[in-house]
Amino acid sequence: MTTAFFHDERTLWHLPGGFYATMLPVGRWVQPMAGPGIAETPDSKRRIKSLLDVSGLGAHLDQHTAQPASEEDLLRVHTRDYLQRFQAGSAAQGGDMGDLAVYGPGSYEIAQLSTGLAVAAVESVLTGRHANAFALSRPPGHHASRDRGAGFCLFNNIAVAIEVMKARHGLGRVAVIDWDVHHGNGTQSIFYSRPDVLTISLHQENCYPPGYSGADDRGEGEGLGFNMNIPLQPGGGHAAYLYAFERLVIPAIDRFAPELIIVASGLDANALDPLARMQLYPDSYREMTRLAMQLAARHANGRLVAVHEGGYSEVCVPFCALAIIEELCGQRSAAVDPLSDFIKLQQPGARFDALQRELIDDMAALHGL
Numbered sequence: 001m002t003t004a005f006f007h008d009e010r011t012l013w014h015l016p017g018g019f020y021a022t023m024l025p026v027g028r029w030v031q032p033m034a035g036p037g038i039a040e041t042p043d044s045k046r047r048i049k050s051l052l053d054v055s056g057l058g059a060h061l062d063q064h065t066a067q068p069a070s071e072e073d074l075l076r077v078h079t080r081d082y083l084q085r086f087q088a089g090s091a092a093q094g095g096d097m098g099d100l101a102v103y104g105p106g107s108y109e110i111a112q113l114s115t116g117l118a119v120a121a122v123e124s125v126l127t128g129r130h131a132n133a134f135a136l137s138r139p140p141g142h143h144a145s146r147d148r149g150a151g152f153c154l155f156n157n158i159a160v161a162i163e164v165m166k167a168r169h170g171l172g173r174v175a176v177i178d179w180d181v182h183h184g185n186g187t188q189s190i191f192y193s194r195p196d197v198l199t200i201s202l203h204q205e206n207c208y209p210p211g212y213s214g215a216d217d218r219g220e221g222e223g224l225g226f227n228m229n230i231p232l233q234p235g236g237g238h239a240a241y242l243y244a245f246e247r248l249v250i251p252a253i254d255r256f257a258p259e260l261i262i263v264a265s266g267l268d269a270n271a272l273d274p275l276a277r278m279q280l281y282p283d284s285y286r287e288m289t290r291l292a293m294q295l296a297a298r299h300a301n302g303r304l305v306a307v308h309e310g311g312y313s314e315v316c317v318p319f320c321a322l323a324i325i326e327e328l329c330g331q332r333s334a335a336v337d338p339l340s341d342f343i344k345l346q347q348p349g350a351r352f353d354a355l356q357r358e359l360i361d362d363m364a365a366l367h368g369l
């Protein structure tokens with residue numbers, strides 16, 4: 001069985017729209033930028049596909065596009081009113097579906113396709129067609145709640161994929177590991193009272209949503225204990241993430257024993273990212289993928305799907321994705337990662353790491369781990 005790579009050129013034609021400099025509305029003291037102003041551009045995504053092609057790794061993958069997610073399937077997560085407002089705006093000149101969930105003409109259909117890539121990737125792995133899969137979804141999804149977009153996210157791609165698999169295939173327990181540097185607030189809100197979906201978010205503390213930490217938010221009702229937030233200190237790097245896996249992610253998933261693991265694979269904890277302050281490098285993502293694969297092998301017959309989320313450094317993101325996909329398919333490409341050695345020199349010192357470990361130990365105690 002092979003690794004599948006789901007992508008579609010049309011997702012790179014999504015135009016976030018509006019007038020922004022990185023994430024700031026232009027005007028008054030904020031000078032407009034030449035070229036695309038907003039941080040969420042097609043480039044970091046297109047360069048993932050390009051690097052797969054030129055490195056030769058793409059030849060080892062089973063590459064597919066997918067059908068757009070149907071309205072019926074989107075309604076499993078989102079409200080009809082939300083769909084109608086988005087569809088109307090997309091048929092006109094675009095707009096904003098919430099908090100910086102900006103979109104342009106035609107974005108509705110592209111967002112359907114982005115969700116469709118995630119659905120197809122999860123379905124192909126769940127039904128045993130592929131060993132594991134990577135979906136290059138765009139626009140991203142993890143900040144989108146049922147009735148509100150946020151942070152470039154319009155449909156919650158992973159949440160829709162989970163609900164479709166439950167409806168079509170009777171899928172039971174699913175774990176979502178969200179290693180996007182921003183909090184997976186949309187996914188958390190959708191599954192907050194559900195015991196069948198374990199949502200874990202590793203994120204830079206107080207980054208996005210602004211001021212949000214989330215360490216104490218563990219779910220509610222039947223879902224109490226099935227939501228885990230791991231806020232990490234800005235400046236933290238490889239050691240912080242690996243320790244968070246060791247003390248929190250791995251034991252939580254061992255306790256939950258999911259039938260499928262989905263990674264909300266934002267790559268914006270890389271050290272060059274303009275929208276966060278963490279210090280990961282491509283080999284960090286390789287290592288986290290290896291650990292996620294071990295968890296999937298232990299509990300889920302190997303079933304692991306990575307769905308792309310954020311990641312805004314055009315230089316670093318492609319090498320992070322390459323490392324993940326190399327690990328998924330068990331092949332090393334010819335490409336030499338030019339960044340890991342450089343970023344490894346910039347990791348925080350031992351006293352910082354000790355403080356971060358202490359904070360993680362406190363979180364583990366909170367979760368009874």
Ligand code: ZN
Nearest residue numbers: 180182266310
């Ligand atoms: Zn992000």
